[in-house]
Amino acid sequence: MAVNVRIPTILRTYTGGRSEVQAEGATLAEVIADLEKNHTGIAARVLDDQGKLRRFVNVYVNDDDVRFEQGLETATPAGAGVSIIPAVAGGC
Template sequence: MSVTVRIPTILRTYTGGSSEVTAEGATLQEVLADLDRNHQGIAGRVLDDEGKLRRFVNVYVNDDDVRFTEGLATKTPDGAGISIIPAVAGGA
């Protein structure tokens, strides 16, 4: 399955500055593995040392937050849009 992955500004150094790239995979885990094969090092910024999504990185498949679906096992149908969004912290 071919999907489009939207890359946040902070990770674009891994994609040569591209804000969107394509990747292959039937699940989010497969897509992230393919993304890392083609843009080495990016998975390390999205996944922790145990291979789970980092706590402060939100990932959406289409409009669904994967934390509330099947996590890395979330299906990624052909043509899906995947968004990687670093959480923003702050306050006064």
């Protein structure tokens, strides 16, 4: 199942500068594996050493935060939009 993945600026070096790419997979884990296959290095920026989502990376399938769904097992139906959003920190 093909999904559209929105790539944040900081990760576009892995996608040849593209802000959106297609990936295949029935779950978020499969989508990330497909991204890694086609854009080597991107998974290490999204997943930690234990293979879990990095703490400061937010991922949405359509409008749903996967941390409140099934995490990496969140379904990614055909045509879904996946957004990878690095958390922004800062302050005064």
